[in-house]
Amino acid sequence: MQQxxxxxxxxxxxxxxxxxxxxxxxxxxxxxxRPLPHIVLCPSYPYLTSVIEILKHSPIDVGAQxxxxxKSGAFxxxxxxxxxxDVGCKYVIxxxxxRRRYHHEGSAIIRRKIESAIKIGLRPILCIGENxxxxxxxxxxxxxxxxxxxxxPSDQKPHEFLVxxxxxxxxxxxxxxxxxxxxxxxxxxxxxxxxxLLGGALIPxxxxxxxxxxxxxxxxxxxxxxxxxxxxxSLKLDEFWEVINASER
Ligand code: PGA
Numbered sequence: 339m340q341q342x343x344x345x346x347x348x349x350x351x352x353x354x355x356x357x358x359x360x361x362x363x364x365x366x367x368x369x370x371x372r373p374l375p376h377i378v379l380c381p382s383y384p385y386l387t388s389v390i391e392i393l394k395h396s397p398i399d400v401g402a403q404x405x406x407x408x409k410s411g412a413f414x415x416x417x418x419x420x421x422x423x424d425v426g427c428k429y430v431i432x433x434x435x436x437r438r439r440y441h442h443e444g445s446a447i448i449r450r451k452i453e454s455a456i457k458i459g460l461r462p463i464l465c466i467g468e469n470x471x472x473x474x475x476x477x478x479x480x481x482x483x484x485x486x487x488x489x490x491p492s493d494q495k496p497h498e499f500l501v502x503x504x505x506x507x508x509x510x511x512x513x514x515x516x517x518x519x520x521x522x523x524x525x526x527x528x529x530x531x532x533x534x535l536l537g538g539a540l541i542p543x544x545x546x547x548x549x550x551x552x553x554x555x556x557x558x559x560x561x562x563x564x565x566x567x568x569x570x571x572s573l574k575l576d577e578f579w580e581v582i583n584a585s586e587r
Contacts, residue, residue: 342565345572401429407450445488470507508547524562551580
């Protein structure tokens with residue numbers, strides 16, 4: 339499977355910075371001499387159209403960081419999957435731990451968002467993962483399997499979405515689970531997905547949380563890791579390019 343390297347820019351930067359980064363990646367892609375992974379950049383809403391315009395003839399896709407489950411209506415401040423598709427997005431991150439934490443999003447709304455994105459033709463990237471306490475008390479596998487059961491709609495097709503394992507305590511902290519832990523959890527995710535859905539083993543499973551140019555290759559080389567979801571390091575052109583180049587497939 340071709341690997342995925344996804345950059346989550348979160349609520350960072352200015353329009354000029356987003357344009358500069360997108361142009362920088364475009365130039366690197368044009369000069370690349372080796373096959374590249376799927377690359378997806380996820381800027382904040384106001385910069386989506388500028389970034390999409392810059393990357394429109396390139397293999398880099400653009401995604402959003404969230405969407406509302408309804409197609410349209412009186413939902414002040416929200417953006418629907420249909421609107422994201424309309425401006426040229428291909429992907430949307432759903433259930434990121436920062437949405438769960440600061441916007442109190444739970445499984446019911448996350449499932450509806452996934453359904454609405456898939457229905458309209460966007461590919462959701464579902465984020466799951468345990469918090470520090472759950473990690474410390476050895477409940478990671480249980481939490482991950484529980485989240486897969488509660489957050490994923492049951493009747494989806496494997497090519498329609500991706501799942502990212504992002505331990506909450508690893509996000510933005512500089513800490514990561516050991517390679518052995520990542521391998522074990524990603525193996526469990528593949529197993530759960532393949533028992534839940536026909537062809538579920540084909541669903542790309544990504545790791546996210548303090549990915550850097552230093553640790554990317556080791557993580558990408560683990561079995562069952564089909565890509566990376568990268569926050570902080572995706573805002574740095576040189577470092578993210580190194581992460582992209584750490585991918586082998
Ligand atoms: P980080 O963020 O790479 O900065 O830890 C990852 C994420 O939140 O998706």
